Amino acid sequence: MVRRGRTGPIRVLIAKPGLDGHDRGAKVVARALRDAGMEVIYAGLRQTPEEVVRAALEEDVDLIGLSILSGAHMALFPKILALLKAEKAGNIPVFAGGIIPDEDARRLKKAGIKAIFGPGTTLQEIVTTAQRLARGAA
Amino acid sequence: MTGSTRLPLLAKAIVDGDRRALARTISAVEDGDPSVASVVRALYPRTGRAPVIGLTGPLGVGKSSLLSVLIGGLRERGKTVGVVAVDPSSPFSGGSVLGDRIRLERKANDDGVFFRSMASRGESGGIAASTREVARLLDAAGFDVVFVETVGSGQVDVAIRGVASTSVLVLVPHLGDEVQTLKAGLFEIADVFCINKADLPGADLAAKDLSDLVTLGAARDGWAPPIVPTSTTTPSGIDELWTAIVAHERFLDQSGQRTERERARLRIEIAERVKDRVGREVAERLTQDPELRRLLDRVVARTLDPASAAEELFRTRYAAQ
Numbered sequence: 097m098v099r100r101g102r103t104g105p106i107r108v109l110i111a112k113p114g115l116d117g118h119d120r121g122a123k124v125v126a127r128a129l130r131d132a133g134m135e136v137i138y139a140g141l142r143q144t145p146e147e148v149v150r151a152a153l154e155e156d157v158d159l160i161g162l163s164i165l166s167g168a169h170m171a172l173f174p175k176i177l178a179l180l181k182a183e184k185a186g187n188i189p190v191f192a193g194g195i196i197p198d199e200d201a202r203r204l205k206k207a208g209i210k211a212i213f214g215p216g217t218t219l220q221e222i223v224t225t226a227q228r229l230a231r232g233a234a
Numbered sequence: 235m236t237g238s239t240r241l242p243l244l245a246k247a248i249v250d251g252d253r254r255a256l257a258r259t260i261s262a263v264e265d266g267d268p269s270v271a272s273v274v275r276a277l278y279p280r281t282g283r284a285p286v287i288g289l290t291g292p293l294g295v296g297k298s299s300l301l302s303v304l305i306g307g308l309r310e311r312g313k314t315v316g317v318v319a320v321d322p323s324s325p326f327s328g329g330s331v332l333g334d335r336i337r338l339e340r341k342a343n344d345d346g347v348f349f350r351s352m353a354s355r356g357e358s359g360g361i362a363a364s365t366r367e368v369a370r371l372l373d374a375a376g377f378d379v380v381f382v383e384t385v386g387s388g389q390v391d392v393a394i395r396g397v398a399s400t401s402v403l404v405l406v407p408h409l410g411d412e413v414q415t416l417k418a419g420l421f422e423i424a425d426v427f428c429i430n431k432a433d434l435p436g437a438d439l440a441a442k443d444l445s446d447l448v449t450l451g452a453a454r455d456g457w458a459p460p461i462v463p464t465s466t467t468t469p470s471g472i473d474e475l476w477t478a479i480v481a482h483e484r485f486l487d488q489s490g491q492r493t494e495r496e497r498a499r500l501r502i503e504i505a506e507r508v509k510d511r512v513g514r515e516v517a518e519r520l521t522q523d524p525e526l527r528r529l530l531d532r533v534v535a536r537t538l539d540p541a542s543a544a545e546e547l548f549r550t551r552y553a554a555q
Contacts, residue, residue, distance in 0.1 A: 104265035105328055105353070130329035135353045140336035146343060151335060154349055156257040183254075 106230040108159040111139035111148045116166035128219040145175040158230040164194040177208045189229040245276040248375050256375050264364045277374035284373045285483045286380045288398030293386025295404045296430040298337035299466040314346040316372030319383040320361050323353040359393030360384035366397045389419040396499055400482045402426045407436030412443035424459050426478045432463035457485050
């Protein structure tokens with residue numbers, strides 16, 4: 097199987113699964129990753145887990161970033177991880193941002209979300225983590 | 235479909251509908267990874283089958299929305315669709331935000347649509363250097379129709395004509411007076427004009443300006459580009475737009491121009507590839523090869539002019555071979 101050569105820019109999918117309608121945060125993060133030289137596929141609002149996974153595979157991304165504010169993360173994130181695994185794409189790292197209580201964050205990390213960013217995270221921290229995760233992708 | 239057993243494994247996977255293999259090969263082609271050259275080569279005989287429809291036009295005219303509605307219509311007719319949508323790369327960071335997917339509406343788990351976003355990666359002209367090759371991969375993968383959406387195009391962004399069999403120029407009302415339609419470049423490459431957001435006032439005037447242009451001689455080689463008003467909010471005019479595209483595809487076949495245009499395109503592509511290769515090689519030799527460095531020295535010292543130096547280099551190194 098051909099793997100992405102490391103010659104091209106990092107490709108990252110930014111998506112908002114579920115029903116919340118506020119995507120300012122996701123857009124700011126998309127912009128920051130763009131300015132860090134990444135190709136950001138912005139999938140936008142109200143994505144089902146199936147749509148997120150399909151976009152990630154078609155776009156052959158190195159990394160997936162999920163933004164969520166609605167509180168549905170405990171239902172949607174594990175579903176996305178399971179779908180990725182079912183597609184033999186469990187090696188694509190997933191990070192998340194939004195309003196996620198600490199206890200949930202712990203459980204989600206255990207379930208396989210690589211990093212979770214809450215309010216107050218600096219953009220630099222997100223960029224650095226995204227670069228590290230993308231480099232580590234198999 | 236004979237001979238698929240003799241294809242390289244990855245090429246066979248693509249032909250057999252493995253979307254992941256297709257996605258990864260597209261990435262490798264974008265990155266200029268030489269390891270997929272054999273795959274691309276093996277698939278080339280399977281290209282040239284699907285109509286490649288180019289959607290171009292200034293930013294914000296609704297190309298992505300139009301594409302989404304067109305895809306919906308084609309899926310209802312059972313046609314499969316491959317898409318490559320190009321957005322600009324930053325000249326500063328090299329990064330980009332690829333946002334054409336946002337407009338895409340499709341049924342979950344519909345394998346009949348494959349949508350790929352692509353950054354222009356420093357290429358001007360409205361598409362990326364690898365867009366043509368990626369459109370070919372989608373063709374070889376067996377999609378019935380291939381769409382290429384360009385970056386929001388300016389007046390000189392006409393590269394889509396080197397890729398698409400039918401180029402649709404998408405415009406909106408109030409983009410300028412009829413003098414704009416007289417200018418060279420973008421308006422000359424349209425096989426079909428689409429006036430989107432036709433529910434807005436001014437659509438009639440825009441259509442009239444264009445129809446003057448068409449009757450005055452934008453009609454080339456026996457084809458007068460039709461002008462189709464559309465709206466994606468209502469939606470309206472979408473069937474008419476597709477009918478116009480199909481009519482142009484049929485015209486290409488019946489007039490023999492498909493072969494002629496294809497031949498012209500491929501001639502340019504081969505020449506461009508040679509030019510790139512030779513250009514890189516010459517630039518390298520002008521720094522490495524002592525004899526050529528002396529030639530460069532003479533140009534720097536103003537004892538030889540650049541045109542004569544190029545002529546001498548070409549004559550001694552290339553023309554003779």
